[in-house]
Amino acid sequence: MKGDDHIKQATVSVNYAEEKLNALKMFMNKKGMDLDAEIIAMIDKLYNKHVSADVRDFIAERYGKP
Secondary structure, eight states: OTTGGGSOOOOOOOOOOHHHHHHHHHHHHHTTOOHHHHHHHHHHHHHHHHSOHHHHHHHHHHTTOO
């Protein structure tokens, strides 16, 4: 999420076919896209979908976000 620089960051690790990952990175790079940014955007979508609004609001207030 944007503005998460005050929240302690965690590392997410998944196994994925190396050749597929290399191809994905290559084609995204050609388009000027960043894989990490895309993955973070997808995780944010999952967070917004599965975490209740009350909890999201609590976390936002806890870290001083509107």
